[in-house]
Amino acid sequence: MSIIKTILKIVGASLLGLIISLSILFYYAKGEETKGYAFNLAVESQKGPILAGFSKQSIVPKQLKNMWMAGFGNNREATGVHDPLWARAIVIQRGDIKIALVVLDAIGLFYDDVVDIRTTLQTDLDIDYVMVSSTHCHESPDLIGIWGPESGRTGVDDNYLAYVKSQSVAAIKQAHSRLEKVKIEHYQDDESAKPLLEDTRNPLITDHSLKGLVFYSKNTDSVVGSLISWANHPEVLWSENTLISSDFVHYVREGVENGVEVKGKRIPGLGGISVYINGAVGGLMTTSPSWEVKSLKTGEMLTGATFERAEAVGDTLAYIYLKKVMNSHGSIIENERLAIAVKTIYLPLKNINFRLGMIARVIKRGLSGWSRKVKSEVAYIELGPLSIVTVPGEIYPEIVNGGVEAPTGQDYDITPVEVPALRKLMGGKHKYVFGITNDFIGYIVPKSQWDVKEPYTYKQTGAPYGEVNSLGPDTAPIVYQALKSLIIK
Numbered sequence: 001m002s003i004i005k006t007i008l009k010i011v012g013a014s015l016l017g018l019i020i021s022l023s024i025l026f027y028y029a030k031g032e033e034t035k036g037y038a039f040n041l042a043v044e045s046q047k048g049p050i051l052a053g054f055s056k057q058s059i060v061p062k063q064l065k066n067m068w069m070a071g072f073g074n075n076r077e078a079t080g081v082h083d084p085l086w087a088r089a090i091v092i093q094r095g096d097i098k099i100a101l102v103v104l105d106a107i108g109l110f111y112d113d114v115v116d117i118r119t120t121l122q123t124d125l126d127i128d129y130v131m132v133s134s135t136h137c138h139e140s141p142d143l144i145g146i147w148g149p150e151s152g153r154t155g156v157d158d159n160y161l162a163y164v165k166s167q168s169v170a171a172i173k174q175a176h177s178r179l180e181k182v183k184i185e186h187y188q189d190d191e192s193a194k195p196l197l198e199d200t201r202n203p204l205i206t207d208h209s210l211k212g213l214v215f216y217s218k219n220t221d222s223v224v225g226s227l228i229s230w231a232n233h234p235e236v237l238w239s240e241n242t243l244i245s246s247d248f249v250h251y252v253r254e255g256v257e258n259g260v261e262v263k264g265k266r267i268p269g270l271g272g273i274s275v276y277i278n279g280a281v282g283g284l285m286t287t288s289p290s291w292e293v294k295s296l297k298t299g300e301m302l303t304g305a306t307f308e309r310a311e312a313v314g315d316t317l318a319y320i321y322l323k324k325v326m327n328s329h330g331s332i333i334e335n336e337r338l339a340i341a342v343k344t345i346y347l348p349l350k351n352i353n354f355r356l357g358m359i360a361r362v363i364k365r366g367l368s369g370w371s372r373k374v375k376s377e378v379a380y381i382e383l384g385p386l387s388i389v390t391v392p393g394e395i396y397p398e399i400v401n402g403g404v405e406a407p408t409g410q411d412y413d414i415t416p417v418e419v420p421a422l423r424k425l426m427g428g429k430h431k432y433v434f435g436i437t438n439d440f441i442g443y444i445v446p447k448s449q450w451d452v453k454e455p456y457t458y459k460q461t462g463a464p465y466g467e468v469n470s471l472g473p474d475t476a477p478i479v480y481q482a483l484k485s486l487i488i489k
Contacts, residue, residue, distance in 0.1 A: 071138025108440025251314020336384025350472025
């Protein structure tokens, strides 16, 4: 009798395991469908003046209990607010074409949530293309899910996520209501910001050029807004900080708008609303606590994960930008052609941890079709001499600027795939990369540099960081080829 009971227990356990396994497989095979239709757009406007409007709306959490901060480990609950988080928006119109950009002080936002924002706006505004970007700030609430109180529990507060989306809509609507004729000037400094960041993975290639646009009202000649673009992780405050903050980004925008202090001398700001957008931060671009940064106020070299050091980084970026505006003639953009090309892409999900996270609803995003691929998006925009590519994650700078390698120890015995560099392909004189825009898919690693198996590249003793937070080795080639197809028509 005991033998029969034992057999029944084994069969029962096996049956239960089979049922659970089939349930998981069915969920993954069927699952929740990604929102939105395949969005492939190609429009342009040849006529009409350029109009622009700016706005900002607070996205500071209304309560902090169980508000988990993103970007490092689990169980980092917010204990206070050091400086405000924002949804900052720009709407640009040329002729009958309108585009909107809203940049969030957030680690990132999934494509499904971007679709929610677009869907809400479609009922109110005639905007052809809406971009939702994130500064990738590591001192803001988790909007992705993987930084909750513990592994296996989501860190996303659904009420806060809904608030961020509604404030994004409000910011775009307000910017749209402020549209006026503008003249745009482009400024660029290719070297001065390089000492502020380090590359922590070979090959050592950064995207340290500081680029910016200033929008002048044609009615008053005053600055209505500005955009500043640079490529670095906003994580100067590192992993022990529990105060909500936009890190160095806060000080960049404050400096551009209101001015900075340099050893007792006040350098005036531009006024208006300043928008910061991140670039090619993969690789990994950072300013770790051991990296020395010089304070503009005191001249002191600073280390450590402090607000004083975050301020030093932000002030220096703002000062570089302001000096360019004050001391040089920017490239003028007015009455120029506006063209937009957008492409939906489908990315294989090879990362087993991401798969399990989606099954457990720690990561709340849909997948597409029976193949269960990640639906995402890239875009290419031209405005006169400006060209912009939007990238849905943390792209490695070598894909953007050149220098992709095929090092000894690579997991795939191939030559570089993502060549030539995107900026060599892009049209126009001034070339921008808007990273972490319209989605958050993690790192976009060149396939010839993919490295999770021994022997490791560059004679390392362990696997480099990056692949663990990537969808998989095919992500970079697909993103690159999609952008190349939009650029080369």
